[in-house]
Amino acid sequence: MRINRRTLLISLAAPVATPFLTKLAAQSAASGNDTVLIQNATILTITNGTVKGSILLQGGKIAALGEKVLAPAGAKVIDGAGKFVMPGIIDCHSHIMAEAINEGTVSVSSMVGIEDVLNPEDVGIYRALAGGVTTANILHGSANSIGGKTIVMKMRWGKNAQTMKFEGAAPGIKFALGENPKRAGQAVAAGLAGVGSAPRYPATRMGVEDVIRQAFNDAKDYKSIWATYNAKLAKGEVVMPPARDLKFDALVEVLDGKRLVHAHCYRQDEILMLIHVADDYGFKIRTFQHVLEGYKVAKEIAAHGGGASTFADWWAYKLEANDAIPYNAAILVKKGVLTSLNSDDAELMRHLDKEAAKTVKYGGLTETEALSLITINPAKQLKIENRVGSLEVGKDADVLLYDAHPLSNFSKVEKVWIDGHMYFDRDEDISNRTKKDLEKKALIQKAAADQRGPGGRGGATAPTPQEEGNNQ
Amino acid sequence: MRTLAIFITTASLALVPSPVTAQPAATGITGAPAAGGDSFVIKGATVHTVSGADIPNGSVIVRNGKIMGVGKNLPAPKDMKVIDGKGLHVYPGMIDAGTEIGLIEINSVRETSDTTELGKFNPQLVALTAVNPESEHIPVTRFNGITSAITMPSGQLISGQVSLIHLDGWTTDEMGIKPRAGLHLRMPAIATPRGGFQGDSGDIPAALAARGSFTQAKQNFDKEMAELNEFFETSRRYMQLKAAQPAGFKPDLKLEAMIPVIEGKVPVLITAVLEREIKDALAFAEKQKLKIILLDAQEAYKVTKEIKAANVPVVLGPTLSLPINEDDPYDRQYTTPADLQKAGILFSIGTLEGKANLASRNLPYQAAQAVAFGLPHDEAIKAITQNAAIIWGVSDLIGTIEEGKWADLLLTDGDPLEATTTVKQVFIKGKASDMQSKHKQLYDKYINRPN
Numbered sequence: 001m002r003i004n005r006r007t008l009l010i011s012l013a014a015p016v017a018t019p020f021l022t023k024l025a026a027q028s029a030a031s032g033n034d035t036v037l038i039q040n041a042t043i044l045t046i047t048n049g050t051v052k053g054s055i056l057l058q059g060g061k062i063a064a065l066g067e068k069v070l071a072p073a074g075a076k077v078i079d080g081a082g083k084f085v086m087p088g089i090i091d092c093h094s095h096i097m098a099e100a101i102n103e104g105t106v107s108v109s110s111m112v113g114i115e116d117v118l119n120p121e122d123v124g125i126y127r128a129l130a131g132g133v134t135t136a137n138i139l140h141g142s143a144n145s146i147g148g149k150t151i152v153m154k155m156r157w158g159k160n161a162q163t164m165k166f167e168g169a170a171p172g173i174k175f176a177l178g179e180n181p182k183r184a185g186q187a188v189a190a191g192l193a194g195v196g197s198a199p200r201y202p203a204t205r206m207g208v209e210d211v212i213r214q215a216f217n218d219a220k221d222y223k224s225i226w227a228t229y230n231a232k233l234a235k236g237e238v239v240m241p242p243a244r245d246l247k248f249d250a251l252v253e254v255l256d257g258k259r260l261v262h263a264h265c266y267r268q269d270e271i272l273m274l275i276h277v278a279d280d281y282g283f284k285i286r287t288f289q290h291v292l293e294g295y296k297v298a299k300e301i302a303a304h305g306g307g308a309s310t311f312a313d314w315w316a317y318k319l320e321a322n323d324a325i326p327y328n329a330a331i332l333v334k335k336g337v338l339t340s341l342n343s344d345d346a347e348l349m350r351h352l353d354k355e356a357a358k359t360v361k362y363g364g365l366t367e368t369e370a371l372s373l374i375t376i377n378p379a380k381q382l383k384i385e386n387r388v389g390s391l392e393v394g395k396d397a398d399v400l401l402y403d404a405h406p407l408s409n410f411s412k413v414e415k416v417w418i419d420g421h422m423y424f425d426r427d428e429d430i431s432n433r434t435k436k437d438l439e440k441k442a443l444i445q446k447a448a449a450d451q452r453g454p455g456g457r458g459g460a461t462a463p464t465p466q467e468e469g470n471n472q
Numbered sequence: 473m474r475t476l477a478i479f480i481t482t483a484s485l486a487l488v489p490s491p492v493t494a495q496p497a498a499t500g501i502t503g504a505p506a507a508g509g510d511s512f513v514i515k516g517a518t519v520h521t522v523s524g525a526d527i528p529n530g531s532v533i534v535r536n537g538k539i540m541g542v543g544k545n546l547p548a549p550k551d552m553k554v555i556d557g558k559g560l561h562v563y564p565g566m567i568d569a570g571t572e573i574g575l576i577e578i579n580s581v582r583e584t585s586d587t588t589e590l591g592k593f594n595p596q597l598v599a600l601t602a603v604n605p606e607s608e609h610i611p612v613t614r615f616n617g618i619t620s621a622i623t624m625p626s627g628q629l630i631s632g633q634v635s636l637i638h639l640d641g642w643t644t645d646e647m648g649i650k651p652r653a654g655l656h657l658r659m660p661a662i663a664t665p666r667g668g669f670q671g672d673s674g675d676i677p678a679a680l681a682a683r684g685s686f687t688q689a690k691q692n693f694d695k696e697m698a699e700l701n702e703f704f705e706t707s708r709r710y711m712q713l714k715a716a717q718p719a720g721f722k723p724d725l726k727l728e729a730m731i732p733v734i735e736g737k738v739p740v741l742i743t744a745v746l747e748r749e750i751k752d753a754l755a756f757a758e759k760q761k762l763k764i765i766l767l768d769a770q771e772a773y774k775v776t777k778e779i780k781a782a783n784v785p786v787v788l789g790p791t792l793s794l795p796i797n798e799d800d801p802y803d804r805q806y807t808t809p810a811d812l813q814k815a816g817i818l819f820s821i822g823t824l825e826g827k828a829n830l831a832s833r834n835l836p837y838q839a840a841q842a843v844a845f846g847l848p849h850d851e852a853i854k855a856i857t858q859n860a861a862i863i864w865g866v867s868d869l870i871g872t873i874e875e876g877k878w879a880d881l882l883l884t885d886g887d888p889l890e891a892t893t894t895v896k897q898v899f900i901k902g903k904a905s906d907m908q909s910k911h912k913q914l915y916d917k918y919i920n921r922p923n
Contacts, residue, residue: 123798130802179580295918313834315911316609318580327915335923347794350802354837357891363915409840409890410849433801440799 034059034420037071038401041080046087046368046375047390055085057397060419065393078415084405086371087391088134088398088418089352090378092309093262093289093342095139096124096349097161102141103148107181107200108215110173110250113149114140118161124346129155129424131350132406132413134398135166137342137382139289140174142264145181145202145211147174149250150262152382154398157423170383172286173250175263177270178320181208209273216281219251226252260286260383262309266320268296275304287381289342291332292324298335307338307381311348312355313362329373330363340378357407367407510537510902513548514883517557522564522850522858523872532562534879537902542873555883560896563853563888564873565619565880567860568835569787570741570767570822573613573623574603574637574647588627592696593703595729597632599623600651603644609832611909614639616833617882617895619905620649620870622787622822624656624741629700631656633729634741636864638880640900653864654741654765655733659749659756660696662689697752704760707734739763739865741787746796747771754782765863768824770796773808776815785818785863790831791841809842813851820860840889852889878902 036057043051043065053067056075071077095101099117103109118138128136134155140148152169184200202208225242232239253259261278263285265271271288278285287307288294292315294301294308301308310332315324332339341356343349352374359365359373379389387396397420404411416424512534519530521542533541533548541548548554577584586602603623613621619639625632633652641647707730713721714731732738740762744753750769757764766772768789772779779786788809795804812819821838823831839852847855861871870880879902886893898905 127794127802295914296921298918299921299923316578319578322578323914325911325914327911327919331915331919334919347792350794351792351841354841354891360892361894363919407892409837410844412844429802436799 035072035075036078036397036417036420036422037069037075038078038080038083038085038399039069039071041083041085041401042405043391044084044086044368044371044406045391046371047392049368054080055391055399057399057417057420060397060421062391062393062395062397062399065391078401080401082403083414084402084411085391086132086400086402086406087375087389087395088400088416089132089374090340090382090384090389091128091133091136091343091349091352091374092287092340092378092381093139093344094128094133094136094346094349095141095344096128096136096346097122097153098138102143104141104143104184105198105200107144107184107202107211108146108247109140109144109148110146110215110248111148111246112140113151114138115149115151115165118151118153118164120159120161120164124349125155125157126424127346128349129157129416130413130426130429132353132400132402132416133349134400134416134418134423135379135382135384135388136349137172137262137378139172139262142174142176142180143184144174144176145208146215146251147176147264149173149259152384154418155423156418156421166382166384166387168384168387170260171253171258172260172262172382173254174289175212175261175274175285177208177263177265177274178205178267179318180264181211205267205270205273208270209277212274212277213280215251216255216277219248219255220281222248223252223255254283255281257283262287262289264289266290266292266324268293271297272300275300275306278304287340290321290344292321292328294337295325295328295331296323298332298337301332302336307340307377308332309340309342309378309381311344312341312358326358326362329359330365333359333365333369333373334363338377338380339373340381341373342378353406353411353413354409357409360407370407510879511535512553512555512902513546514555514557514562514881515548517560517562517883519562519873520564520853521873522854523874530562532873532879532881534881534899534902537879539873539875539877539879541875557883559885561882561884561886561888562873563617563882563884564857564871565882565898565900566617566835566856566888567820567864567871568613568618568621568823568832568856569820569860569863570634570789570824571621571623571832572626572824573609573621573639573832574605574607575599575623575625577604577607577609587625589625589632591627592629592699593726594625594627594632595630595655595733596725597625598635598651599625599632600635600637600644600648603635603637603647605641605644605647608910610639611906612911613832614898614900614905615895615907615909615912616836617884617888617898618832618835619880619882619898619900621832622653622864624824626656627658629658629660629696630703631658633738636866638900640898640903640905649866649869650864652732652738654739655729656741656767657700657743659742659744659753660693660700661746661749662686662693700756701760704730704734707731711735733762736761736763739765741765741767743767745770747774750775751778754778754784757782757784767822770805770808772817773811776811776817779812779817780815785820785859786812787820787822787860787863788812789822789824790834791821791838792834803845806841806845809839809852809855810846813847818859818863820855820863836889837891840891843889849889 039054043055054069056064056069097118098114099119103112137152139150150172152166153164154166156164182203202211229239229242263274265288285306287309289309291308291310310328313326315321329339356370356374359370376389379385388398397417399417400413401415402411403414414426514532516529519527519532530544531546572587575586589597622634622636624634634654634656636650636653637647638649707727710727711731711734742753742764744750744766745768764784766784766786769786772786791806793805823835835856839856843849843852858871861867869878879899881899882895883897884893884895
């Protein structure tokens with residue numbers, strides 16, 4: 001690899017940014033084996049109980065699972081004695097990889113999509129993998145009543161963004177209610193999303209409802225204009241096509257049930273409001289996100305057929321989170337709502353298993369119910385349950401190997417497979433550390449030598465004054 | 473008294489999570505600690521003393537809020553109330569060695585925050601002054617077995633004095649264990665702001681652009697270091713002047729508060745995150761002859777030799793944190809407690825971080841994560857009990873189950889480091905705490921909403 005001097009300078013000056021090392025990790029961790037047999041393990045299938053036995057990963061799929069599975073020729077055999085196997089964790093709300101979060105200048109930003117700003121070299125991917133996450137729903141931010149389009153990604157670390165997309169997953173869109181979409185223009189509480197920007201309608205929860213209703217009124221008009229045009233076209237009439245509007249294209253997909261709505265919300269009043277709006281316009285809210293007061297209106301969410309994706313125990317970080325309780329997930333589950341736990345945070349994302357464990361204490365969920373919150377339930381919410389979310393023959397080989405029960409706080413992820421390829425291996429990670437440290441040192445020395453040596457300054461790649469400053 | 477009596481009857485049946493009488497749901501008013509009732513014996517439980525070996529089928533005798541006996545087959549006074557501990561465990565109450573509990577209620581609402589005063593030097597401010605005993609965070613945190621906490625002002629350089637409080641009490645006076653437990657100082661740093669949403673995916677050139685120049689940051693650092701040294705020198709001169717009492721001497725609140733610090737009677741809690749800041753803190757302590765505790769020393773693992781040599785204790789931040797640098801090992805923060813333990817450094821854990829006051833109830837899980845990554849289990853328990861008590865100078869009062877100490881006890885159905893474990897009852901100074909909280913009340917109310 002040719003070392004670019006400018007990049008070197010950046011990596012020297014900015015300890016947060018070391019593209020070379022990231023790539024190295026990508027190469028090493030992506031080494032996998034297409035046929036893997038894990039034997040003698042405790043296998044938590046999620047959907048079909050616990051099996052003490054073996055699981056075979058072959059051709060990217062779970063090929064066999066049972067008390068005894070024979071190793072095919074050439075299979076790599078892993079002794080899982082004392083270890084636990086479970087399906088890869090699915091995070092229904094994440095912002096890793098996203099290099100932009102909010103198109104905050106308008107309150108309906110359905111014309112933009114997070115798909116266009118994904119960074120496949122975000123180290124957050126690798127860290128999430130190390131915490132057992134294999135699939136994540138990457139969302140637009142919450143500054144808009146109707147936000148941007150969302151996308152489901154597999155954590156195929158080392159691949160490009162296009163290849164990381166979860167093939168065939170239904171497209172989604174972010175909605176947001178309450179404090180965030182009404183915050184634009186607010187002068188206080190600096191640091192929160194929307195603060196410091198220009199004032200913008202809506203400024204109240206009433207206005208948020210109005211913005212959403214108006215957007216769908218307009219989308220319905222848009223849809224009927226196109227329907228009329230297409231009908232005339234079909235009859236052979238000579239007509240000019242109406243103008244395309246990307247904003248309404250996405251909303252028409254919502255009306256047609258082709259794009260899943262993931263709605264950021266907190267208080268019970270706004271949750272009910274959105275249910276009423278969705279009912280009036282004839283679409284469904286696929287997941288209520290955060291939904292920290294969901295437990296107050298679990299009955300209504302269940303009747304709407306909506307899902308809930310929440311935190312295990314976050315609360316009080318803002319006023320609308322003040323009635324958040326750690327029993328939220330358990331109440332929602334018990335009242336028949338399809339519920340998942342999500343992270344919305346690159347750190348929390350690394351221990352969703354431990355978050356799930358809390359629901360055993362707070363509300364008394366069973367171990368399987370708790371693990372379902374981070375596996376099969378989010379898979380159903382994202383309509384990818386035919387592919388992932390449980391250990392069943394024929395499903396994608398997205399599999400985790402733990403050194404102890406995943407709901408124990410003393411357990412950790414040892415290996416992660418996606419599509420049968422190993423993307424994280426703790427042993428390999430540890431054994432590579434010395435090599436990476438040496439490479440980093442060598443790069444730093446080379447950069448320092450380049451700067452000191454004759455001709456080290458000046459030339460086509462001379463550092464900008466900014467970079468010089470950082471290197472002093 | 474009533475609380476405890478009810479608890480005992482329930483205890484003999486198979487304890488339910490909340491042994492306390494039901495409160496009217498969602499009034500926002502949690503029950504007050506029971507009056508009296510601070511003499512009892514817990515029998516037949518596994519007693520985890522922390523100071524010594526675990527005692528299976530053991531007893532703990534509590535009289536007037538203090539532990540009077542710990543052991544097997546202890547003869548308990550005849551008329552003493554008996555709590556059946558069969559199948560249960562007794563642990564010392566956990567201590568969160570760094571929080572903002574009671575000082576802030578809702579992060580984004582300025583009116584509910586009393587953590588940060590204006591100005592660079594505020595040694596005269598005392599956290600306990602602003603602790604709200606009715607804070608909903610207190611019962612919520614206590615619910616998981618945290619019985620005491622350091623609560624801290626924060627700010628620019630010297631933000632005030634941290635207070636060690638009990639997480640129960642009718643008033644701040646009742647809650648305070650040590651109102652002036654330490655002086656909180658943030659070590660000047662060569663600040664280099666980082667880019668990226670949630671610090672996880674910074675666009676490199678943009679992040680660089682946001683940093684401002686190194687020269688600028690260094691100038692600011694030098695200025696703050698000079699101001700800091702000058703403030704300590706001034707404090708010393710004030711102390712001498714006060715001793716001499718010249719005509720016209722006027723007391724000064726700020727400098728007066730510095731005297732116990734200069735004398736080494738009150739430790740300085742120094743926030744020092746990176747290697748450079750930790751080294752600066754050690755050098756500063758040496759130069760100013762201070763007794764210090766390092767706080768949130770995320771890169772302490774790089775400086776273990778120096779920290780050990782200086783015999784300085786460390787209060788680590790949450791184990792469940794992202795690594796500082798992109799190329800740090802993914803488990804960098806998870807292994808730091810084990811690194812310090814191996815180096816023989818006395819350490820504890822504080823749940824500080826941006827979400828400080830909401831995270832305190834997860835203190836035991838911060839310790840547990842370190843166990844998953846190499847810290848011996850008993851050392852993890854020690855870190856959040858005995859070690860914290862030693863670091864904050866109250867090991868004669870709390871931190872272990874030993875005769876003569878306050879009965880800050882937990883009765884649990886398992887290992888408190890596991891999230892699946894329920895703390896059945898908390899005792900603070902022998903009083904059974906109300907195990908209700910806003911969260912439990914809202915649960916009780918809404919789980920019963922008719923379908």
